[in-house]
Amino acid sequence: MIKKVALVAFAAVVLLFYVPFLALGYYMSGGGVLKLPSMSMLATTFMLALVTAAIAIALAYPAAYYLAKRGNELEFALLIAPLWVGTLLKAYSLLVVFSVVERITGIVLWGTALGVVVGMVYEYFPYAVLTLYAAIEKLSETPTQAARVLGASRAQAFLRVELPLTMPGVVAAFILIFLFAVGEVIMPAVLGAWKVYTVGSYIWDLYFKARDFLSGSVLSMLLAALSLLATYVVVKTIRSFSI
Amino acid sequence: MGLSVELKDVSVQYGSFQALKGVSLFVEGGEGLVLLGPSGSGKSTLLRTIAGLITPTRGRVYIGGRDVTELPPDRRGVSMVFQDLALFPHLDVFENVAFGLRIRKVPDDEVRRKVRWALELVRLDPDLFLKRRVHELSGGQQQRVALARALVVEPEVLLLDEPFSHVDLDIKNRLLEELKILHSKLGFTLIYVTHDRFEAVEIGDRIALMKEGEMVQVGKPIELYKKPKNRFVAEFFGEANIVPTSALGLGEKGYAVIRPEDVVIGGNATYKLKGQVVDVTFLWHYLKVEIQSNGHIYKAYVDLETPVSVGDVVEFGWDVRDVYVVEE
Amino acid sequence: MRVLRIYTWALIAAMYVPIGVVVVLSFNNSKLPYVWGGFTLRWYQALFGWDLAWQAVLNSTVIALGVALLSTLLGLFMAYTLRGDRYIAFSQGAVVMPEVSEALAFAAALSLLKDYANVNLFGPVGVFLAHLAYTLPMAHVLMAPYVSYVGRNVVEAARILGASELRTVLSVIAPILFPAFIATFLIVFANSFDTYIKTAFTTSPDFITAPILLWNYAARGRGDPTIYALASLMLIPSIAAAVIYFRAVKRYS
Numbered sequence: 001m002i003k004k005v006a007l008v009a010f011a012a013v014v015l016l017f018y019v020p021f022l023a024l025g026y027y028m029s030g031g032g033v034l035k036l037p038s039m040s041m042l043a044t045t046f047m048l049a050l051v052t053a054a055i056a057i058a059l060a061y062p063a064a065y066y067l068a069k070r071g072n073e074l075e076f077a078l079l080i081a082p083l084w085v086g087t088l089l090k091a092y093s094l095l096v097v098f099s100v101v102e103r104i105t106g107i108v109l110w111g112t113a114l115g116v117v118v119g120m121v122y123e124y125f126p127y128a129v130l131t132l133y134a135a136i137e138k139l140s141e142t143p144t145q146a147a148r149v150l151g152a153s154r155a156q157a158f159l160r161v162e163l164p165l166t167m168p169g170v171v172a173a174f175i176l177i178f179l180f181a182v183g184e185v186i187m188p189a190v191l192g193a194w195k196v197y198t199v200g201s202y203i204w205d206l207y208f209k210a211r212d213f214l215s216g217s218v219l220s221m222l223l224a225a226l227s228l229l230a231t232y233v234v235v236k237t238i239r240s241f242s243i
Numbered sequence: 244m245g246l247s248v249e250l251k252d253v254s255v256q257y258g259s260f261q262a263l264k265g266v267s268l269f270v271e272g273g274e275g276l277v278l279l280g281p282s283g284s285g286k287s288t289l290l291r292t293i294a295g296l297i298t299p300t301r302g303r304v305y306i307g308g309r310d311v312t313e314l315p316p317d318r319r320g321v322s323m324v325f326q327d328l329a330l331f332p333h334l335d336v337f338e339n340v341a342f343g344l345r346i347r348k349v350p351d352d353e354v355r356r357k358v359r360w361a362l363e364l365v366r367l368d369p370d371l372f373l374k375r376r377v378h379e380l381s382g383g384q385q386q387r388v389a390l391a392r393a394l395v396v397e398p399e400v401l402l403l404d405e406p407f408s409h410v411d412l413d414i415k416n417r418l419l420e421e422l423k424i425l426h427s428k429l430g431f432t433l434i435y436v437t438h439d440r441f442e443a444v445e446i447g448d449r450i451a452l453m454k455e456g457e458m459v460q461v462g463k464p465i466e467l468y469k470k471p472k473n474r475f476v477a478e479f480f481g482e483a484n485i486v487p488t489s490a491l492g493l494g495e496k497g498y499a500v501i502r503p504e505d506v507v508i509g510g511n512a513t514y515k516l517k518g519q520v521v522d523v524t525f526l527w528h529y530l531k532v533e534i535q536s537n538g539h540i541y542k543a544y545v546d547l548e549t550p551v552s553v554g555d556v557v558e559f560g561w562d563v564r565d566v567y568v569v570e571e
Numbered sequence: 572m573r574v575l576r577i578y579t580w581a582l583i584a585a586m587y588v589p590i591g592v593v594v595v596l597s598f599n600n601s602k603l604p605y606v607w608g609g610f611t612l613r614w615y616q617a618l619f620g621w622d623l624a625w626q627a628v629l630n631s632t633v634i635a636l637g638v639a640l641l642s643t644l645l646g647l648f649m650a651y652t653l654r655g656d657r658y659i660a661f662s663q664g665a666v667v668m669p670e671v672s673e674a675l676a677f678a679a680a681l682s683l684l685k686d687y688a689n690v691n692l693f694g695p696v697g698v699f700l701a702h703l704a705y706t707l708p709m710a711h712v713l714m715a716p717y718v719s720y721v722g723r724n725v726v727e728a729a730r731i732l733g734a735s736e737l738r739t740v741l742s743v744i745a746p747i748l749f750p751a752f753i754a755t756f757l758i759v760f761a762n763s764f765d766t767y768i769k770t771a772f773t774t775s776p777d778f779i780t781a782p783i784l785l786w787n788y789a790a791r792g793r794g795d796p797t798i799y800a801l802a803s804l805m806l807i808p809s810i811a812a813a814v815i816y817f818r819a820v821k822r823y824s
């Protein structure tokens with residue numbers, strides 16, 4: 001009985017999630033004038049996503065390391081709790097902070113790429129912490145101790161043993177955040193004020209303003225293919241590292 | 244020649260649990276010392292303290308006469324094989340063994356030469372194994388790699404924490420033989436942890452017996468065997484008949500330790516008892532006979548030709564000079 | 572480690588600054604965020620008279636509750652019975668898919684239905700299904716690691732002792748997985764409550780949710796203290812959810 005319900009649920013996943021992509025295929029087959037995004041828009045999108053993922057991971061790694069080794073529950077809870085604060089709420093509060101910062105220091109963040117990056121890092125940082133924490137917590141102590149006894153300083157032991165051993169976690173976190181960020185709509189719209197124009201915003205406008213299903217479909221399909229490919233890579237790398 | 248290692252009144256605390264209670268020990272340079280003791284007695288803790296992986300709450304640690312208590316592990320000149328081996332899973336055999344050399348910034352061609360040398364020392368064919376990942380090796384091969392990795396840096400002091408616990412008896416005996424040869428060839432100070440007394444006598448010039456975080460007795464194997472400090476040593480380090488002295492008329496307090504090989508059946512004995520044989524076991528080069536007498540079970544190791552069988556009532560005994568009395 | 576500890580706390584502080592600012596400003600008797608005009612509750616009073624906002628919050632809550640309950644339950648069943656790599660791969664692929672792609676695909680499917688089958692699902696039904704399309708695989712992925720806590724032998728023992736399949740689920744599996752169920756429910760609920768993009772693509776103009784309302788203000792880049800008040804109130808369930816989540820997850824450590 002349970003097995004049947006589960007199979008129906010799985011069928012629902014395929015039907016609700018994957019079958020709609022056929023509708024995109026239908027619109028693509030209809031033909032028409034394909035309005036591709038400009039090179040600079042693509043570059044902006046990818047750069048924003050890359051930079052966001054890199055910064056989020058760089059910020060999160062030391063914290064995740066600390067949490068995994070010495071952290072207490074409160075610290076962990078405080079770092080992860082923002083996952084429950086809505087994206088728009090975060091965007092909105094940053095908007096307010098930006099206006100205060102601008103007033104006080106004269107530094108303009110609203111409508112700039114920097115502002116968008118701050119927003120996306122703010123949003124995705126907890127995901128980086130979670131993924132890295134899982135990878136670091138799994139580390140056994142003894143390889144590091146072996147390195148120390150063989151003459152490695154703390155820093156050397158970290159760079160030569162702990163960091164490589166947690167690399168699968170870093171890769172997973174990077175790809176996860178990169179994928180979320182590459183299709184991002186909210187932060188570029190709210191914090192970039194539509195001036196920082198990304199593929200996500202473009203797809204958005206194609207649907208809501210231009211009603212151009214064809215170009216939107218092609219781009220969405222490309223994004224979807226990219227994410228499936230990336231997932232495959234993650235699964236592969238992580239498998240090959242396991243003992 | 245290896246450096247001496249000395250512990251003075253070392254205590255180690257894990258939270259509220261005291262794992263070492265004021266342990267003192269002196270190991271001479273080049274000596275082979277075995278730390279022996281039941282599981283949980285603090286052997287690994289002691290070894291880790293020497294390596295600098297644990298800082299003692301009290302007491303000092305000296306290596307080569309120098310106080311190293313505050314020194315981090317990478318500056319103590321010791322090398323260690325871990326109980327769980329701790330090979331680097333992300334590196335192949337070559338890079339595992341080369342690790343310590345890379346840290347020491349040894350030039351590449353010398354690294355290659357030394358890694359080969361170390362692998363040959365532990366009888367692993369370099370051409371066959373250099374490029375393998377560590378999870379592609381058998382348990383015994385992994386233990387050799389761990390040993391090679393520890394040896395290649397030519398340590399003054401080599402610490403081994405039950406390094407051969409995961410291989411079958413045959414391979415273990417071979418590895419022990421090889422380790423002994425390496426030890427006499429290279430001259431490092433060797434501190435070897437085990438809970439197996441047979442392994443202990445194979446490798447140790449001296450044996451340090453631990454129990455519940457305390458050092459119970461340190462000495463040559465024969466000293467521990469012939470002159471055990473207490474019942475625990477007598478029982479842990481060899482088979483023994485332990486009888487309250489009062490039962491043998493040897494005084495009020497204490498226990499008499501009689502080794503089973505000193506017990507004779509029917510032959511010459513200066514102290515004689517009568518009893519019934521309750522069990523006879525064939526043990527290759529002798530028979531183990533269990534005799535019940537006055538509520539005690541006595542173990543005797545006797546010749547294979549001895550005519551005994553279960554149920555026999557026999558006269559047995561020992562030479563009183565073979566009885567060793569301990570106080571507790 | 573001390574340095575790392577300080578660093579971690581600095582990060583924590585930085586993360587809560589923007590949220591704190593909004594809460595503070597919701598009590599600010601001035602429309603300008605950088606001017607403190609004294610303490611006031613008038614934005615909260617304004618909020619309580621604002622029916623549209625309450626309708627939006629109610630809509631979001633109903634959708635999120637339904638979606639979360641259904642997908643967590645089905646996610647549990649999937650995680651429990653479909654343990655093969657192939658199944659979980661489908662769900663994992665869905666979880667990492669960029670939201671716009673998926674939202675556009677769903678909107679395309681709904682328009683096809685509307686144009687060719689004359690069924691217009693844009694509105695509450697479309698929103699519900701679009702959310703479910705994502706939360707179902709998400710619940711599956713989140714539940715999967717916990718399922719290993721139910722040993723096969725426990726289940727087999729129960730069956731041998733005479734429990735029916737349903738009985739086994741209710742009295743053996745459910746208690747073990749209950750905290751995981753709660754944890755997953757909370758994440759899925761938050762995701763559905765929070766999502767703006769999928770909703771925007773699949774709703775109709777007369778069905779407004781909380782994120783849509785926030786967006787209408789946020790996208791124009793305007794500060795409105797009434798919205799600050801709404802945002803502050805919405806923090807309370809967020810914090811409660813985070814606390815319950817940690818309580819639940821701790822059971823397995």
Ligand SMILES: Nc1ncnc2c1ncn2[C@@H]1O[C@H](COP(=O)(O)OP(=O)(O)OP(=O)(O)O)[C@@H](O)[C@H]1O
Pocket residue numbers: 257258260262280281282283284285286287288289326438
């Ligand atoms: N990290 C730790 N935290 C708390 N207690 C510990 C820790 N490591 C060891 N202990 C305790 O300290 C005691 C000594 O441990 P140790 O590992 O030194 O024993 P051992 O003699 O090496 O035993 P074995 O032969 O089983 O390896 C044990 O009772 C153990 O439970």
Ligand SMILES: [Mg+2]
Pocket residue numbers: 286287288326404
């Ligand atoms: Mg040990």
